[in-house]
Amino acid sequence: MKYLLIVPALLIATPALAQSTSPSDLIQRYSAEAGRAADAGRGKSFFLANHGSGKPDTPSCTTCHTKNPRSAGKARTGKTIDPLAPSANGARLTDLAKVEKWFRRNCDSVLGRSCTAGEKADVVAWLASQ
Amino acid sequence: MVPERFAEDADRTGHIMLQKNTEQTREGQGLTVPVWDIWVRLFHWLLLACVATATVTGFFADATWLRLHIAGGLGAAGLVLARIVWGFTGPTHARFKDFFPRPSAVMEHLRGGGGRHRGHNPLGGAMVFAFFLAILFLAATGLAILGGAFKTGPLAFAFTFQSGHAMEEVHELIALALLVMIGLHVAGVVLESFRSRENLARGMVTGEKEWRADDHQPRIARPRGLAAAAAIAAVGAVLILANTGLSARPVPGMPVANLDPTYAQECGDCHTVYHPSLLPAASWRALMPRLADHFGENASLGPELTAELEAYLVAHAAETADTKAANRMARGLDAPPLAMTETPFWKHQHEDLAKALFASDAVGSASNCAACHLDAETGLFSPLSISIPKQETIR
Numbered sequence: 273m274k275y276l277l278i279v280p281a282l283l284i285a286t287p288a289l290a291q292s293t294s295p296s297d298l299i300q301r302y303s304a305e306a307g308r309a310a311d312a313g314r315g316k317s318f319f320l321a322n323h324g325s326g327k328p329d330t331p332s333c334t335t336c337h338t339k340n341p342r343s344a345g346k347a348r349t350g351k352t353i354d355p356l357a358p359s360a361n362g363a364r365l366t367d368l369a370k371v372e373k374w375f376r377r378n379c380d381s382v383l384g385r386s387c388t389a390g391e392k393a394d395v396v397a398w399l400a401s402q
Numbered sequence: 403m404v405p406e407r408f409a410e411d412a413d414r415t416g417h418i419m420l421q422k423n424t425e426q427t428r429e430g431q432g433l434t435v436p437v438w439d440i441w442v443r444l445f446h447w448l449l450l451a452c453v454a455t456a457t458v459t460g461f462f463a464d465a466t467w468l469r470l471h472i473a474g475g476l477g478a479a480g481l482v483l484a485r486i487v488w489g490f491t492g493p494t495h496a497r498f499k500d501f502f503p504r505p506s507a508v509m510e511h512l513r514g515g516g517g518r519h520r521g522h523n524p525l526g527g528a529m530v531f532a533f534f535l536a537i538l539f540l541a542a543t544g545l546a547i548l549g550g551a552f553k554t555g556p557l558a559f560a561f562t563f564q565s566g567h568a569m570e571e572v573h574e575l576i577a578l579a580l581l582v583m584i585g586l587h588v589a590g591v592v593l594e595s596f597r598s599r600e601n602l603a604r605g606m607v608t609g610e611k612e613w614r615a616d617d618h619q620p621r622i623a624r625p626r627g628l629a630a631a632a633a634i635a636a637v638g639a640v641l642i643l644a645n646t647g648l649s650a651r652p653v654p655g656m657p658v659a660n661l662d663p664t665y666a667q668e669c670g671d672c673h674t675v676y677h678p679s680l681l682p683a684a685s686w687r688a689l690m691p692r693l694a695d696h697f698g699e700n701a702s703l704g705p706e707l708t709a710e711l712e713a714y715l716v717a718h719a720a721e722t723a724d725t726k727a728a729n730r731m732a733r734g735l736d737a738p739p740l741a742m743t744e745t746p747f748w749k750h751q752h753e754d755l756a757k758a759l760f761a762s763d764a765v766g767s768a769s770n771c772a773a774c775h776l777d778a779e780t781g782l783f784s785p786l787s788i789s790i791p792k793q794e795t796i797r
Binding site for chain 2 (some may be wrong): 328329330346347348351376377381
């Protein structure tokens, strides 16, 4: 009897645990929060720019991700980072908590502050367009 | 003309007698007798190769050569065990009773009496037994070190890092003694070659020596090849079984085997998942609250996750493991280190490696332990698992 209850419970719980999302969901979410449309061109220049306002070792997103989001990057420790563009790596931009965690960390490392919702929308739009 | 006694020797040992009509005939009328059978000769030169390998790798090479060092040492010990069997089953001069150094015989030999020994003379015989003892002790202490310091092999269950480490000094002392013995052995061979006007080393190659009328009379023995093969197979089987059984015993002080999946996921994005046993608890307690400023990067996690991971790291910190890394790298420091690469032990271990190697594409940085240590995630950091990325992948 118990199993009959556990199975539907699992079916309901799984999607919530994975917090699955998609690039278009993310763009929608962030641009709604920012109150403006996402702009892939702005996302590109943001991603490639040398900000230099964060921690000295990480002036730019490209420090670790390289200039091409379709190619693998490298952490400062030598560890390979899989490409960020969803076209090159289907797992990217599909987990809200993960995306949020890395924006929180990477924006602080590179800019010395949090990214705005608009900046996130732009970057995701650009990455998704690659 | 074959001297009667010689004919009898050759016949009873089952060897083919060789007669040479050389021009430089001396007192043996150019007659040679088989002395060292093929197995004794093979044993001698293979033992030399094994001991040389173990000596060179032991004294001069770094930890990445440990595998070859162990192969040399175990090879030598295996040869000695087989030779011990042959000492009871081989032909005349292979037998222990042919050269067992009875004190009276040694004294007589030292006084210059007892006749020329075609096999080992009593002093040489004493050296043979000393070699066997030294090599077997080296193998035993070596296995103790391998077990205690590296948590590997049949003695890992019985030795702690400390007791294994203590064995390292014994191992080294015996190795030095062995080197001295090898020096004495070579000097003895040279001296005796002059004294008896024959090339003893050549005898160990050809197996034959000149027959001389006043030779010490050996006690003739027939080789018993089948018995020897059976005994060696039995000894080998016992050793393999013992090794399998002992190696399967639980090893105390092993670092925690399975990394917590949350930890592996959260702390493995930017670098090797560092095993908790690589740093003391105090280091983890210092490192975790500062993740927002983590070696020049923001690696922050939510407060709950941070607390959960800190508890995990502290529970399996260096204090809980008996590995070399936990003992030498993480303990006994004045202040808790925030990085393994900052510890004196780490710096000392890696000082001979080129800076360019760490900066190479294949490695990237000193913190990328897993690039060279294939067992990094187990916390063991065994020298047997070091594989430095190949040169061609280095810029």
